[in-house]
Amino acid sequence: MAKEGEKTPFWLYVIEDPMLLLFMGVTIYAVFYLLWGVMELSNLPPIPEDLKKSILGR
Amino acid sequence: MSAIPPKEGWYYTKIAKEEKIWIGLALVVCLGLFATMILWHVYGKQNPSFTTYKTNVHEFNALYDAFVEKYKVGEEHGFAVVKPDPNTDVFMRAQIWRWEPVLILKKGESYRFHLASTDFLHGFSLQPINMNFMVYPNHDYVLTFTPTEAGEYKVICNEFCGVGHHLMVGKIVVEE
Amino acid sequence: MFRTCDITGFKVDRKVEPLIKANAVVAVVSLLLGVTGALLLVLTRWQVVHLLLPDWYYRMLTFHGLNALVFWIVFFEIAGLYFGSTIILNCKMSTPGVGWFAFILTILGFGLVNYAVLAGKADVLFTSYVPLRAEPVYYLGIILFAVGALIACFLFLANLKKAKQEKTYEGSLPLFTYGLLAACIIAILTIATGAIIYIPTLLWSLGYIKSLNPAMYKLVFWGFGHSSQQINVTAMISIWYLGAFLTVGGTSINEKVSRIAFMLYIIGINVASAHHILSDPGVGTEFKIFNTSYIMYIAVLASLIHAFAVPSAIESAQRRRGFTKGLFDWLINAPWGNPAFSAVLLGMLGFGFIGGVTGVINGMEQTNTIIHNTLSLPGHFKGTVVIGTTLTFMGAAYYIVPLVFRKKIAFFKLAQLQPWIFAGGVALLSSSMYILGAFGIPRRHYDITFTGSAFTHTFNPATDLFWVLFAIGGILAVTGALIWIIIIVVSVFFGKSLTGPQDMQLAVASPAPEAKEHKGLEAPGTLVLSILFMVVFLTFIALNYGWLTAMWEVK
Known part of the structure; x- marks a missing residue:
């Protein structure tokens, strides 16, 4: 807790607020792990045509 | 105090000297580890690949069959033995419970491996040098290998793929 | 209705006690199931015995994983969450009825999953990677269990809110409860991820969805599977702080x-799920490096901070009690006769030197190639979740029995030995597994002689020795766990009741006296130990990267 009469320091405010912590935890994880991962997986390229041609010979 | 609320003003307590030393040291080590992974991509020669292609069973089987037909030199225990030219694309198929084909490679040459499964997940585990990668269905994992030593290598499966999982062994021979 | 504890002075809500007890009892039952599985598995993988047939080997692997890694730990954690948010805060449980509803859901899930596995309806292992398919009842069980656990997490938050409103504590949350809050937040996002993955999987198993993308499944599954281990880590560390306080009156030298270290966990630890897809196709290098580094190792930094904070709390308290000689007088004169203390200390050492060091190797993009899916992997997590979390929880139970169940600890002499037997066994088991993995021995594998296969591979003969050590370690660890279960069951159901403080076998330490004058360092011994740890850690990383250079080149 902050000292009497002083403004609560920013980091103290952050670490004391359960809902803010929950929000940070969920957001960072959802964006950097889930969303980024899903986007990479859904944007995989197909096997290049010229590679297929060179193997299949047509 | 872990079971009772902390004393008032806990937020303003000075950090002890040894704790500062430790946190500083830990921070440097952490950033060092992070840098190591990046620098290894620049200076190291063993990095998992960047490339995956989307594929499907039908397409991959067609490529696999064409590849085997082109370079086949014999057969062993019912497995095709294939000797691809250096610097070409090599197709290896994982299927319950086989790694196909048997490959003959040349030491010091590069081969662009395409690894895919036609059913479940499998684990490509190259022995005895112990390099391990995952193989998925419908995903063509492209790994460019350069064998550095001649000898006989085995590919075992190290991801559970059903009750015959332990029978799944393939073979790669590296010639001088 | 409150009773006031005559030992700790806490006000105890009579409605919360049975809830804590019920969850704790089921936790012990789950551990018993898990340990039984462990014994069968050790005796199968050690191929001198090779006890089970392949189908039952994989079935037992599924069974062991779920009971030991999920049910035992989560039931115990739920008990801990209720404890930390009511008794520690002198507060009532907000809605005990909902607590019982959650309990029924978790029990149903527990029952369905174990039934599905033992009936052969779910031979998919703990990870159940699609397209391996279990019958719907399995996924349903997991979902019920997860919903129950999620409700318990929200009850924890509700209790915190109630305590704050009713001002049952002054100022900030106690550190133990604060740590549990971090665990609870990680649990919420873990379980939400579980819903994202298990609900489609259930629909797929029922036939409503035609196919699932295996890469997507694996990505999201580990968002659930790995994060759930981060809950354990966080809960375990909270108990370490509590343990330091209860056993020697130690408090963190800087709250x-x-x-802040707990906050760093909340921010950075969850993305580490990417450790499981480092050697996989699909996601790119930037994703891998960014996420597996826990966003530039902020979670590793947090672990290193805790690794210093807990022993320094103990050291500082001990020094203030007069054990000031030399670097390690405080450690030698620590209350080693208190099984909770030795459990916490051994848990910390094991978690750091075995679990932590190997974990960072596993979690680095390149060195992951060496250990991925080898026996090193389960070796690593026996060094985290077994010697760390499980042993710590066992230690905590030595306080729960007298304080919550109000019973004396039976066979107290044996209880004093138990943490050593268990820690010794797991340390041996875990290190031999890690070494076996380095020789290329795969995990989840029935027969490493490959009998009946077209080609076979013979592993380095040195592995024979480590298999023997593996078996000794495994049997010792199982023995240690069974001793603990017997002690707890006998104490709780057949033990002598605790009539008052005079019956307490473990000390509940008073806070250490204030430091007199501040001269020099507060915890020099801890600093030396920590630096020793760092040297081991860096050496191990260097060795592994050195080893990489001897492999085939790959890019």
């Missing part, structure tokens, strides 16, 4: 540092 701010410890709390």
